[in-house]
Amino acid sequence: MVFRTLVVALALLFAAPASALACPVCGLAGPGNNGWAYLAMTLMLSALPVGILGGVLFWVYRRTKEAEEAAEAEQSRRASAAPTRRQAGVEAVR
Amino acid sequence: MPMALVGEPPKRRAAVPSGVLGMLLFVAAEVMFFAGLISAFTITRAGAPPLAWSLPGGVVLPAVETAFNSIVLMMSGVVLVVAHWRLRRGEDAKAARALLAATILGAAFVLLQGREWWGLLSRGVTMQTSTLGAFFYLIVGTHALHAACAIVGLGVAWWRLRRGALPAGFFYTAETFWYFVVAIWPVIYFRVYF
């Protein structure tokens, strides 16, 4: 989903009108032209959250997976008949 | 309460201790906060007229002195890693010493930065006299405030460790925050001082 939309977004970016490179109305913008700074900082701010939270969540996901697998291994070692994961949950309660 | 009816409380999976996860999320928000400050700084600097972008009276930001301060801060981070490993190995006394060293190094950084501020202020660099100065005090000051909070946290951790009552969650939480303070500093240093 994300990948697909990103691909389309990139494709569209490259398909944007070529005349956009020449920009007569951009000339006088500001004392020093800080257009590039806006663009660079925009990209940084936009990409950072995806990176940081993606990283944190991926790490948590891996840890969760590991813990789950460890718990399952523990269970199957203990139980004589191999119970399903959810039955294992019940065992833990009763 | 009927809780007592349940022989054994249900097991819940906590792959990452709640304190650490909460702190990580908080740190993520803090990173975005500093990213906002740094992006504001970068944009303003790129757009400001060259003459407006300087400190009054020809003062230059003391990059060399701050490099020394930065090294102190980095060392503190490294020492804290050592403390972490000693704690993991159960060498509590040694860990306490490393933890104390890390705390003192961190406090030294804040004090050295304070001395630097004192010098700048005495030469007439205030928040009002230039936008560069305003950004400098804002960004570095915000970082110093975070550092001070983290040092208090580390100090409390050391005190509790000495008394043998340091919950692991507390240590990891304080540790995570201190790593954030240490790691964000080089970004600020290279962006703001040069």
Add this chain to the structure above:
Amino acid sequence: MPYWYLQQASTFAGDVDNLVLLITVIVGFWFLAAEFIFFWLIWRFRARDGHKAAYVAGETKREKRWVSYPHYAVLAFDILILIFALRVWNDIKISAPPAEERIRVIAQQWAWTFVHAGPDGVLDTADDIRTVDDMHVELDKTYHFELHSRDVVHSFSVPVFRLKQDAVPGRAILGWFRPTRTGEFDIQCAEICGIGHGLMPARLIVRTPEEHRAWMAEASGMASATAGTGLVARVEGEGQ
């Protein structure tokens, strides 16, 4: 559509309205289709005695096509709209035909000052004509405007031109227009700028070349004879 309410008075006003029409047709069709299906489903599957709901997980590809095909359609129509939208945007804001005359627009709390080039057609010369709250332009002439602000952010909006551009203090922002219809029109401030934001109307007067020349002669004569009316003097006194 905007042209139901407001005349089109610039070369790109028609483009903007056509884009609006295109979006209305595309989006309107999909909107009506979605609402129709939605209400039909509500009516068709209302609770009735003895009927149990079906168990549809919607996890298989076969079931999911009911939402994935429409979403591909949305994507395709998005791209279509995008192409037209970017072309219109490009014509208005990015590429501009060469200027025949320049005009300076200065916004402040809460008035507009317009600096016209005057009879010699060049800005920043002695015969510039400054007016407050009315802008005089000539039919079928390409203008480049230079937008300034003296205090806060304002927005220069000319609805009949379908033109809008914020005025930012400390910057000069360029834009262009070419009037295609004579008459008197509204200019509004479109960005909140303080207490008098609602009291910041200006008038746009588009004249034929002959009439415009007549106005210029009168205005420059007046300006040199009386050294400006009170209002003009006030603005010039605060000037750059």
Add this chain to the structure above:
Amino acid sequence: MSAHAASHAEHGHHEQGFVRKYLLSTDHKVIGLQYLFTGMLMALIGGFTVYVFRMQLAFPGEEVPLWGRVTAAQYNALVTTHGSVMIFWVAMPVLIAAFGNFLIPLMLGCDDMVFPRLNRLSYQLFLLSALILIASFFVPGGPFGGAWTAYPPLSADPAYNATPWGATLWLIAVALEFVAFLLGGINFITTAMNSRAPGMKMFDVPIVIWMIVLASLVFMASVGPLIAGAIMLLFDQRFGTGFFNPATGGDPVLWQHLFWFFGHPEVYVVLLPALGIVAEVMTTFSRKKLFAYRTVIFTAIATSIISFFVWAHHQFVAGIDPRMAGLFTVTTLIISVPIAEMMFIYIATLYGGSIRFTTPMLWALAFIAEFLIGGVTGIYLGAAGSDVYFHDTYFVLAHFHYTFFPIAFIATFAGLTYWFPKMFGRMMDERLGKIHFWGTIIAFNVIFIPLFLTGAGGDHRRIFDYSLFPELAGLQGLRVLATIGLLVLIAFQPIFIYNFINSMFRGKVAGANPWRANTLEWAAPSPPPHGNFPEMPVVYRGPYEYSVEGRDEDYWPQHVPPDDPKRPAEQVA
């Protein structure tokens, strides 16, 4: 977690004083209700301000009953207050904090939040921020009048805005409010990660929890730059710095950059929980499994990610490099794809259902129908070419009210009427609920459809009297119609308030599970006691197993063991 459970069990016995129980409670349900009631009170303020300024627009210059003549300065202050209150002090606290606090532990099957004291602190900060905002009405110069977007230099310099204290208090209130939700968000996410009932995998979590957690993540990731900007603006206002002052090398557009970086994701921060509430209500009352549960989550994640790449579409004509506008037009139109897919999924969920038109269901269905209008009109504004015309007109206003009203009111009413039995243990009156529903929905459309038209006709926003603009005189009839719609809308709200308060004490007693729903909160008694569940639930299946073939009941709660197919759900009532 078990330590918490035990401590709750100990504390549950002795009676607590009123202050301890309701004002200083760390119980997530109490905090959720505190947020709810504070949000509802703030909605009265937001509603009163809109009444005053809509009256002024319909009958310019006349005395407004209960207010008097509206001056230009008052008008700006009223508009600003309405915007900030409705977004920051109504939509955010009710949708995220109230429902989040109340539902997360209940739907995850645990006894409380992971950080209960942090939770209490969050509410206290929020209350403080609301009080500061209200206090700004009584300071010299009056409340801030520079719009909820607070663009500097207008907001930075009292010489421009003439509200030296109002502007500062507004800014402090907003910043404090953000800190409150930051703390709350951390709590929500950590709880959802660490306190799920045994057996509850990530894909067994109800959609509304997913949505609140995603919204909290988006909020946390986007709010930092705005807090940075708010501190800079505060320094500009009070300490004479020049961050946004071009004369000293500052950049006024920078604020817009920082503000909209937060401002646009904020839309999704409130939209996602609303969509979650609608999903819960729709599945329950159509007795259907949610269509493509996982796809809903993936589209929500996609929306969250793309929401960080669209914000500059608020600045198309703000003096930024126009080439950037092209980029943001692309991303803005792209975000319509996942949102449209989510709408299609919700519509598809109805297929094959057995739809019961209870009050919550009516609200949920109305949400879809009305939000579609808000969604499609966004295309006009996301496309840079037509935004040149529509920017800052009433078209924008009508567009975002067609998104925000469904979010902040329609979805909230759906959620409130749906979870009311769980919150207070009694049912709301269905007949009054339906009268309130139809009055509100019809009046809402009567307000905002005319405003689309006035916007297309060239009405700009935040103008207190249109009589100075001759071209717009013909639109006065539409403005009056919108105001009449508003008066009708307001007139129908006391019915809800009466129904709400009356039902709280005199409604029909609801059992644990009056709607015969599946999710875990219905396994707890209504209202749930401190500690929530008499017996901590274990989860055996996903949250939307309605009308499963081969079962007598058309629902199958998450906590009922599979070997007991005929077990009634009221076993804990």
